Amino acid sequence: MISTIILAILALVLAPLAGALITGVDRRITAWLQSRYGPPILQPMYDVLKLLGKEPRVVNTWQALCAYVYVVGAALSVVLLFTGADLLLLFFVLTVGAVFLVMGALASPSPYSQIGGQRELLQMLAYEPLLILVFAAIATVTGSFKVSAVFELSRPLLYDIPLMYIVLGYALTIKLRKSPFDISASQHAHQELVRGVYTEYSGPFLAMIEIAHWYEVVLVLGLCGLFWSTGVVGMIVLVAVTYLAEIIVDNVTARLTWHFMLKSAIGTGVALTVVNMIWLYAQ
């Protein structure tokens, strides 16, 4: 019980710091790939500190509430992952947070924010079935939806469900708003619909959304880490290689339409899952 509470507090405090550093490294590597020098590694923290100090302005009270619920949802899902709780519960908490982000965007009549919000809903429509498929596949191997059950396995999940890792990578690209799927808003300075779903959030509320994004980076990479649960070194190597591949994909691809995103995500996701499940049963 006490160890669970300590883990939860560690997750709450360390996850955003780790997320900020990972985002800083991401910006640095992206700059390097574009033959630029790039900002300092701590740049995301400077950005958020500055935003926290700006004058708070909201379109209406709903928007402020939505920003709070989004950050709480993201933080809670990281806590659930670190304390070894239920994957399905984690999924629902994550979804509630994401829905509130969209509601906040739709709370203002601005056309940029409206279209951004609707595109964000389409992105959720693309990555959420994939996440459910991945969680169901994990449960098929471990026999339980508990995160802690993964750590009781004698060999990494990657040996049993390698194709599901590709599906998770697809969902990760959409969730982290990386090219080619940065259609509702982009984490980098690319402009699409001004800033899409983030357009109407400003000052401290934008800072909260940025902090929620740090939590989500850690959550998504944590989910990747579950695929190599037997050793810490293997887990770190797997997560680092995945994120590096993600940054390279982000830099070499152009933004695609939502039609392509929806078709390819669901199509590839379901096909890979079916193949993987047949293989799992044949073993």
Place this chain on the structure above:
Amino acid sequence: MLGNMINKGRIKSPWVVHFDCGSCNGCDIEVLACLTPLYDIERFGIVNVGNPKHADVLLVTGTVNKRNQHVLKNIYEQMPGPKAVIAIGACGCSGGVFREAYNVVGGVDKVIPVDVYVPGCPARPEAIIDGVVAALEKVKTILGMTA
């Protein structure tokens, strides 16, 4: 301590929004040149945003005329404080060669308070980056920061 950290963030992360107030595009291209790998202003934490609600620094190029002065004022008012304004180019500073035209109001400072003037026709990218740094020095004095 939190206040000090926030002030450090303010200096290290000025996000700029660029408004073309009827410029000939000479200065606009120089502003965009700052974003290229040659100058790479992102190494100072400067990001070009498309949204005044996210911006800290407003870069204005071109003369202000009677049609677009309301737009300029509106964009300025949409920016949450603390904020700074930089007028770029001869036209932005004073109205330039169009100063005497019947439809021209004059420089940017006729409509909104300007913190830094970057002269030139067009202003060089180095001068624009220098202007943003000068605006930050001004912000430092206002915040009461030394060094």
